[in-house]
Amino acid sequence: MEDEIRPLRDRVAMVTGAGGGLGRAHALYLARQGARVVVNDLALSAAEQVASEIVANGGEALAIAASVTDEATVEAMVRHTIDAWGRIDILVNNAGILRDKSFAKMSIDDFRLVVDVHLMGAAICCKAVWEVMRAQQYGRIVMTTSSSGLWGNFGQANYGAAKMALVGLMQTLAIEGEKYGIRVNSLAPTAATQMTQGVLSEQSLAALDPICVSPGLLALVGNAAPTRAILCAGAGHFASAEITLSRGAFIGRDADAGDRLTDQWSSVTAREEAIVPAYGFMQAEREVASARADR
Numbered sequence: 037m038e039d040e041i042r043p044l045r046d047r048v049a050m051v052t053g054a055g056g057g058l059g060r061a062h063a064l065y066l067a068r069q070g071a072r073v074v075v076n077d078l079a080l081s082a083a084e085q086v087a088s089e090i091v092a093n094g095g096e097a098l099a100i101a102a103s104v105t106d107e108a109t110v111e112a113m114v115r116h117t118i119d120a121w122g123r124i125d126i127l128v129n130n131a132g133i134l135r136d137k138s139f140a141k142m143s144i145d146d147f148r149l150v151v152d153v154h155l156m157g158a159a160i161c162c163k164a165v166w167e168v169m170r171a172q173q174y175g176r177i178v179m180t181t182s183s184s185g186l187w188g189n190f191g192q193a194n195y196g197a198a199k200m201a202l203v204g205l206m207q208t209l210a211i212e213g214e215k216y217g218i219r220v221n222s223l224a225p226t227a228a229t230q231m232t233q234g235v236l237s238e239q240s241l242a243a244l245d246p247i248c249v250s251p252g253l254l255a256l257v258g259n260a261a262p263t264r265a266i267l268c269a270g271a272g273h274f275a276s277a278e279i280t281l282s283r284g285a286f287i288g289r290d291a292d293a294g295d296r297l298t299d300q301w302s303s304v305t306a307r308e309e310a311i312v313p314a315y316g317f318m319q320a321e322r323e324v325a326s327a328r329a330d331r
Contacts, residue, residue, distance in 0.1 A: 042070030043258055048121045050074040050113075052104050052161060053131030055082025058180075058227045058246045062128055065250035066257075067095035071126065074098045074117050104131045104157030107164075114164045124165050126176045126257045129158035129202070139193040147194040154180075154198035159205060166213075175218035176257035179206045181266065182224055186277055203266065203279070210264040211315055219263035221256040224277065225249040226270030243271045280310040281319060286326045 049066045053059040055077030067073045067090040075090070077083040080101035087097035098120060102109040117124055132154050135146040158179055169175025184192045185199025203222055210220040227249050228241035252269040255261065266277040285303045287296050297304065313319060 042068070043254060044126075045070035047071045047125040047257075048074070048117065048123050049126035049128065049257070050076060050117065050124055050161075050165070051128045051130055052076045052157070053078075054086055055079055056086075058225055058249060059128075059130040060086050061227075061246035061250045062130060062253060063097070064089060064093075065247070065253060066126070066128075067093070067097065069254060072096040072098075072121055074100055074113070074124075076100050076102055076104075076113060076131070078103055104129075104161055105152055107160050110160050110164045114168065118168065123172055124168050125172075125174060126178075127161060127165050128178045128180075128253065128257075129161055130180050131157055132180065134192075135194060136191045138191050142193060147197075150194035151198045151201070154195070155201045155205070158202055162205070162209060166218075169213070169218050170216045173217045175213065175216070176261055177206075177209065177213075177218065177220040178253065178256050179203070179220070179222040180225065181206075181222040183226070183268065186224060186266070206266075207264060207316070214263065219261045221262060221265045221267065223249070223252055223256060224266060224268040225252075226268075245271075248272045278312050280307065281313050281322075282307055283309040283311075284322075284326070286329070 044066060047070070049071040051059050051063045051066065051073060054063040054075045059077070063073050063075050063086050073087075073090055073095065075083045075087045075097055078101065080099060083099035083101060087099035090097035098117065100113045100116060102113045104110060114124065133150060135142070135150050137146065162177060165175070179202040181202050182195065182199040183189065184196040185201075185203065188196055206220045206222050209218070213220060226244055227246040228244040248271050249269045252267050252274055256265065256267060268275045268277055282305055285300055287293050287300065
């Protein structure tokens, strides 16, 4: 790798599910930016191959096999990293699986499995690095959400539920981590991986190379990173998504409130004066203020 100062020099990054696909692209990209990278995957051979690529290009990498759903092995991975490099600055929660079926045909076991890997796996990894990041007064965490979670997608009730839940996890961890220098964001990628084979056309898959997504990480994990951002990325195109709250309207709470709400639905849902609340309780604060103003 070049000798010039790179933006993530001296940072330690951990990427889950990095043995192939998008995770591999993330690991290689972060290494090119100067980070020392923990390459995590279920398969040690896959993780070792990616780590070897990083080292061959002049970087530093550790290959560690661990399931993100296993608290003990995740904690051991974190200890191994601290013993080797003394800190963990960046966590990219990338590991995931698909079990696509329409909800009518989907088993609860398949629903639970997808939620367990995506949501609980990310929570376990975040919990394992949280005290490390708090103690060093610095941390960058990226959740991998999805358009399927943000807006829905046929046949992905389990995946969509898990991916939207990760946005909720991001929102709260960003608030709780703010005073410790921990910033938490989400990446919604569109990339040609094993998870998207058979879903998109060959032409689309060619445009959606995972390497086109990974540059989005630099904005989310650098020193000047935002917090609570949702970055959508694919084919070299980047956009942001937000969960907004409309201005709404005071309807009242008498017996006819439901009828008036139906009649005023367009006013309640109008987006012209929508805001992005700084925290969840802002909804209640505004509702109480509206009720008081109407008296």
